[in-house]
Amino acid sequence: MARVASALFSRLVxxxxxxxxxxxxxxxxxxxxxxxxxxxxxxxxxxxPVFDLLGGVSGIIExxxxxxxxxxxxxxxxxxxxxxxxxxxxxxAVSTFLTLLIxxxxxxxxxxxxxxxxxxxxxxxxxxxxxxxxxxxxxWIAILKPEGLLNQFLLSIGVIGQPLIIxxxxxxxxxxxxxxxxxxxxxxxxxxxxxxxxxLTEAALDLGCxxxxxxxxxxxxxxxAGVVAGCLLVFIPAVGEFVIPDLLGGSETLMIGKTxxxxxxxxxxxxxxSAVATILLLILVLPIVYFQNAQAKAxxxxx
Amino acid sequence: xxxxxxxxxxxxxWADPASKPFISVKNVTKKFGDFIAVDDxxxxxxxxxxxALLGASGCGKSTLLRMLAGFEQPTSGEIILDGQSLxxxxxxxxxxxxxxxxxxxxxxxxxxxxxxFGLKQDGMPKADIAARVAQMLKLVKLEKFSQxxxxxxxxxxxxxxxxxRSLAKRPKVLLLDEPLGALDKKLREETQFxxxxxxxxxxxTFVVVTHDQEEAMTMADRIAVMSHGKVxxxxxxxxxxxxxxxxxxxxxxxxxxxxxxxxxxxxxxxxRLEGINGFPIRMASPETPATGVKSAVAVRPEKIRVxxxxxxxxxxxxIQGEIWDIGYLGDMTVFHVRLKDGRVIKASSLNAxxxxxxxxGYDQEVWISFGEDAxxxxxx
Ligand SMILES: Nc1ncnc2c1ncn2[C@@H]1O[C@H](COP(=O)(O)OP(=O)(O)OP(=O)(O)O)[C@@H](O)[C@H]1O
Ligand SMILES: [Mg+2]
Numbered sequence: 263m264a265r266v267a268s269a270l271f272s273r274l275v276x277x278x279x280x281x282x283x284x285x286x287x288x289x290x291x292x293x294x295x296x297x298x299x300x301x302x303x304x305x306x307x308x309x310x311p312v313f314d315l316l317g318g319v320s321g322i323i324e325x326x327x328x329x330x331x332x333x334x335x336x337x338x339x340x341x342x343x344x345x346x347x348x349x350x351x352x353x354x355a356v357s358t359f360l361t362l363l364i365x366x367x368x369x370x371x372x373x374x375x376x377x378x379x380x381x382x383x384x385x386x387x388x389x390x391x392x393x394x395x396x397x398x399x400x401x402w403i404a405i406l407k408p409e410g411l412l413n414q415f416l417l418s419i420g421v422i423g424q425p426l427i428i429x430x431x432x433x434x435x436x437x438x439x440x441x442x443x444x445x446x447x448x449x450x451x452x453x454x455x456x457x458x459x460x461x462l463t464e465a466a467l468d469l470g471c472x473x474x475x476x477x478x479x480x481x482x483x484x485x486x487a488g489v490v491a492g493c494l495l496v497f498i499p500a501v502g503e504f505v506i507p508d509l510l511g512g513s514e515t516l517m518i519g520k521t522x523x524x525x526x527x528x529x530x531x532x533x534x535x536s537a538v539a540t541i542l543l544l545i546l547v548l549p550i551v552y553f554q555n556a557q558a559k560a561x562x563x564x565x
Numbered sequence: 566x567x568x569x570x571x572x573x574x575x576x577x578x579w580a581d582p583a584s585k586p587f588i589s590v591k592n593v594t595k596k597f598g599d600f601i602a603v604d605d606x607x608x609x610x611x612x613x614x615x616x617a618l619l620g621a622s623g624c625g626k627s628t629l630l631r632m633l634a635g636f637e638q639p640t641s642g643e644i645i646l647d648g649q650s651l652x653x654x655x656x657x658x659x660x661x662x663x664x665x666x667x668x669x670x671x672x673x674x675x676x677x678x679x680x681x682f683g684l685k686q687d688g689m690p691k692a693d694i695a696a697r698v699a700q701m702l703k704l705v706k707l708e709k710f711s712q713x714x715x716x717x718x719x720x721x722x723x724x725x726x727x728x729x730r731s732l733a734k735r736p737k738v739l740l741l742d743e744p745l746g747a748l749d750k751k752l753r754e755e756t757q758f759x760x761x762x763x764x765x766x767x768x769x770t771f772v773v774v775t776h777d778q779e780e781a782m783t784m785a786d787r788i789a790v791m792s793h794g795k796v797x798x799x800x801x802x803x804x805x806x807x808x809x810x811x812x813x814x815x816x817x818x819x820x821x822x823x824x825x826x827x828x829x830x831x832x833x834x835x836x837r838l839e840g841i842n843g844f845p846i847r848m849a850s851p852e853t854p855a856t857g858v859k860s861a862v863a864v865r866p867e868k869i870r871v872x873x874x875x876x877x878x879x880x881x882x883x884i885q886g887e888i889w890d891i892g893y894l895g896d897m898t899v900f901h902v903r904l905k906d907g908r909v910i911k912a913s914s915l916n917a918x919x920x921x922x923x924x925x926g927y928d929q930e931v932w933i934s935f936g937e938d939a940x941x942x943x944x945x
Contacts, residue, residue: 462671462672464665465665465671466671466682467635467655468661468663468731469657470683470687471686472657479686484672
């Protein structure tokens with residue numbers, strides 16, 4: 263009896279993540295994908311119906327005949343969408359790289375800190391999450407605007423004669439993304455550095471490495487799994503980021519999140535915005551698959 | 566060709582005042598906060614010596630080794646290697662390599678790359694590296710495993726990789742921290758002899774840390790017995806065993822019987838002791854302690870005879886008791902003999918003949934006895 267119950271329990275435990283994926287990812291995605299195959303209409307919801315249970319099987323087949331890839335064709339005809347995708351990926355890539363440059367030394371310092379203060383440092387990294395994301399991004403407007411805190415400070419110490427124009431440029435977006443996503447990069451790198459055996463570094467020193475070359479030949483390669491995880495955790499949401507480019511970026515900044523928002527709200531073109539979202543997902547699936555492969559490989563190494 | 570044994574027997578640079586030590590540890594103290602891990606320790610290690618640091622867990626063996634490797638700096642004192650002070654010299658500039666207790670193999674590199682690691686760092690030409698790695702792989706019999714990663718190896722194979730990696734750079738000194746700790750008994754014994762051969766072949770100086778006394782006795786030219794950060798005795802295995810300089814060393818190495826008493830007199834290289842229960846002891850001793858001083862005599866079990874009849878020299882160095890326990894070990898038999906005062910003495914005898922007529926049995930009244938040069942008079 264107990265054995266049956268425990269077998270059932272272990273089944274359930276396996277089912278839960280799949281059920282989660284099914285209900286909160288696959289089904290919504292399927293709905294979005296279906297909408298992307300329909301046409302706009304002056305109706306509520308604003309697209310031609312794509313699914314009609316009342317019509318029975320023949321009704322479904324009939325509706326399926328009306329499906330068209332016109333919206334995808336439309337995306338290829340207007341260069342705006344292509345540019346938005348490219349620019350989103352570029353901005354996300356640059357931001358991810360900058361985040362890595364800042365996060366790695368932070369994580370390294372945390373991992374090398376005395377054991378007793380590590381929990382405190384970890385706490386400090388997570389601390390910004392206690393304030394609303396939106397408020398923190400708004401705060402950056404106050405810092406970056408021409409008469410903002412940063413310019414006031416730089417002017418007062420005489421480093422610059424003219425206020426820097428940062429707000430409403432790509433630099434403001436980089437700053438916003440790096441700031442907002444830093445913990446997602448720090449934490450996986452920290453965890454891979456923290457569990458690393460320090461005698462490996464000693465062995466490298468013993469075999470003739472300076473501390474610098476010991477880092478590049480041993481420590482860094484062994485933290486790559488953390489680096490890859492951190493980069494994907496930053497890159498993937500950054501590609502589709504909407505709030506940061508909308509608040510900090512300029513009117514000429516093209517990002518796919520903003521394009522999507524415009525199609526959906528301003529143009530009320532749900533089918534086209536669904537197509538935009540579907541393509542975005544395809545762009546992101548590639549790094550996710552790569553990430554999973556890298557993880558599987560790292561697990562295979564028994565680390 | 567001379568046998569390994571004959572080379573080793575004639576090797577005794579420490580007895581030669583003209584020979585210069587290769588490593589000199591001079592009054593080295595290492596403190597961690599208030600805790601003294603190594604306490605005013607001095608040692609000389611000679612070129613080509615196989616030197617063992619032996620002691621209980623936590624006595625400071627690894628700390629001393631880590632100071633030799635350069636991972637810890639002495640709080641005070643100095644370490645001299647080949648005439649040069651090591652103070653302030655980082656690990657990567659010392660002609661010393663270490664084999665780590667945990668092996669510390671690089672998990673992201675193949676066996677081959679692990680062994681080549683130090684050579685690449687030194688910028689050795691590629692062809693030379695390949696040759697050296699092949700030679701090392703052959704030495705540790707791992708030619709077939711060169712492309713494996715450490716996690717694909719058994720414990721014994723990893724230990725060999727660690728050894729090959731630390732030998733690849735041909736260090737002047739190889740430090741080994743419990744090199745055989747993870748191996749089973751049989752592999753351990755085999756590897757001990759391999760290590761000894763290797764050390765002879767390459768002409769290196771080995772400093773090996775162990776807490777296994779048998780291992781130290783087998784491998785080392787000399788052993789330093791450590792306790793609480795101090796060296797208690799440095800001597801050859803035979804000297805340590807036969808002539809321990811203190812009760813601690815006598816107790817630490819092998820089994821021993823301690824007979825306590827007060828010095829009653831001394832003459833002609835012999836000390837007379839009035840043992841407890843009026844049991845008189847006469848024992849050879851190079852030193853003559855003052856009369857009345859409390860002292861003790863240590864006698865190894867194999868040097869104690871057990872018999873039904875009192876020996877000719879009784880009652881000196883002989884006392885009556887009854888057999889309390891018999892342990893038959895195949896090659897020898899261990900007797901536990903209980904004296905009148907309740908103390909139990911251990912005696913062992915080799916079973917040189919297959920079966921003895923009328924063997925000693927339980928609860929029999931027996932005499933235990935020992936010769937006048939069977940034990941050592943301990944100072945403390
Ligand atoms: N970094 C350190 N900080 C504080 N105490 C230390 C440190 N390293 C070692 N010690 C202490 O110094 C003492 C000696 O340690 P060491 O590692 O040299 O022992 P050991 O003789 O090698 O023991 P074992 O046989 O268990 O390996 C121990 O009591 C240990 O707790
Ligand atoms: Mg140790």
